[in-house]
Amino acid sequence: MSTSSPELFVEIDRSRPRGLRAQLERSLRDAIRAGRLRPGVRLPSSRALAADLQITRGVVIAAYHQLTAEGYLSSRQGWGTVVNAITTPEEPQRRRPPPPSARYDFRPGAPDVALFPHAAWARATRTTMRSLPEQSLGYSDPAGLPALRETLADYLGRVRGVSCEPDDIVVCNGFSHGLSLLARVLAKRGIAVENPGHPNWREQIEWAGASCHPIEVDDEGLRVDRLTASGAGAVLVTPAHQYPTGVVLSASRRISLLDWARTSGSYVIEDDYDAEYRYDRQPVGALQGVAPDHVVHAGSLSKSLAPGLRLGWLIVPPALREEVVAARARSDRFTTSIIQATVAEFIQRGDLDRHLRRTRRNYRQRRDALIAALCRHWPAYHATGISAGLHVLVKLADSMDATHLAATAARHGILIQPLDRYRSSPAPAQHPALVMGYSRLTPHHIEEGIHHLATVLKSAGVTP
Numbered sequence: 001m002s003t004s005s006p007e008l009f010v011e012i013d014r015s016r017p018r019g020l021r022a023q024l025e026r027s028l029r030d031a032i033r034a035g036r037l038r039p040g041v042r043l044p045s046s047r048a049l050a051a052d053l054q055i056t057r058g059v060v061i062a063a064y065h066q067l068t069a070e071g072y073l074s075s076r077q078g079w080g081t082v083v084n085a086i087t088t089p090e091e092p093q094r095r096r097p098p099p100p101s102a103r104y105d106f107r108p109g110a111p112d113v114a115l116f117p118h119a120a121w122a123r124a125t126r127t128t129m130r131s132l133p134e135q136s137l138g139y140s141d142p143a144g145l146p147a148l149r150e151t152l153a154d155y156l157g158r159v160r161g162v163s164c165e166p167d168d169i170v171v172c173n174g175f176s177h178g179l180s181l182l183a184r185v186l187a188k189r190g191i192a193v194e195n196p197g198h199p200n201w202r203e204q205i206e207w208a209g210a211s212c213h214p215i216e217v218d219d220e221g222l223r224v225d226r227l228t229a230s231g232a233g234a235v236l237v238t239p240a241h242q243y244p245t246g247v248v249l250s251a252s253r254r255i256s257l258l259d260w261a262r263t264s265g266s267y268v269i270e271d272d273y274d275a276e277y278r279y280d281r282q283p284v285g286a287l288q289g290v291a292p293d294h295v296v297h298a299g300s301l302s303k304s305l306a307p308g309l310r311l312g313w314l315i316v317p318p319a320l321r322e323e324v325v326a327a328r329a330r331s332d333r334f335t336t337s338i339i340q341a342t343v344a345e346f347i348q349r350g351d352l353d354r355h356l357r358r359t360r361r362n363y364r365q366r367r368d369a370l371i372a373a374l375c376r377h378w379p380a381y382h383a384t385g386i387s388a389g390l391h392v393l394v395k396l397a398d399s400m401d402a403t404h405l406a407a408t409a410a411r412h413g414i415l416i417q418p419l420d421r422y423r424s425s426p427a428p429a430q431h432p433a434l435v436m437g438y439s440r441l442t443p444h445h446i447e448e449g450i451h452h453l454a455t456v457l458k459s460a461g462v463t464p
């Protein structure tokens, strides 16, 4: 009859009492050699394992001693018996190659998570855990905790000029999750996207079963005049700061976009991903505030706090609300209640405002450092787009190949991204360009990195 332990998967046949120690040793040795028991894993105490396996404690102690003598285990004072790192023939094949080391990471997208406000977050977590009603730990409303939706309605009305009630908000796991819900709900309509635009969003839309229609972007933002011909019944835009070109949707195009939505009964998905970061002006107000029946406003904490929180929101027009909430419930029921409640507390205490005041100063300095370094070491090229967000677009000479340039830089530990990565076919006729993020490097490292980039490119024969 075989028996095992809930704390350790080993099988022992107790009908063969004489071989118990050997069985236990073999089972543990095999598990360690096969990598099922990984280095550093703590084994149950001899007393607990003996009780679970219904064998005497002496058998477990003897097996642990033998495997310690063979180098598979070691015992640490106050910590118990631990699995050692051993080299087995299987190991080299299982190991993944280490990621390429990057000395200077100029990729756009993520904020500097080293600036995360740990102390304020810990305070908000403590308060939340003291006051969280018990029912919040059960299954809760797929649209989100009422406390967070109320807080977001107040916050977004105050800072972005959106017009909504808490009931119009659907909390989701970041923007990408929100977009996948919307793409499912709007699948039959087809969704237009900006070209260039975020490549993940195109994938997300197609994955949800909707057709995706790339529409060119120029210096005034999306070519709204091309929407009707695309046949799409919805469009995803970044009107406050086009991603990745950095332009703002012009006032006349904003008007035409909303006219198109009203006259054709279509929807605008407004990705408001970095409106918190403006360095020389106020952000333009949210489109949603002007046409709440035709605009789904989408936001996320990924740029303002940390992508790892996976928290975002949709402000959904009444006609779509029921379907979006149903899709949200089907996708994964609801967003973790403890995170939702902590975010509500964090915003209510003014901690998000304080954090943004601090990080705005930091990112502004980093942006200034990048622009100054480009002027100093690469004077032919300069950043374009408004002074905002966490990235800039650097246009290159027509003769340059941005993809080749990025590959050359990567071989020297400098990560940059060519604009081509964001283009979908048909690719609009645009200068070759680089999309450069500055959020993950200090001003000192930015200066050093751009100097290094200029030297590397010069010696590789890539000259302006």
Ligand SMILES: Cc1ncc(COP(=O)(O)O)c(C=O)c1O
Residues within 6 Å of the ligand: 109, 110, 173, 174, 175, 176, 177, 198, 238, 243, 271, 273, 299, 300, 301, 302, 303, 307, 311, 312
């Ligand atoms: C254009 C754009 N929108 C939205 C987001 C936020 O996405 P998520 O909330 O899924 O992290 C990002 C993050 O990189 C982004 O670049």
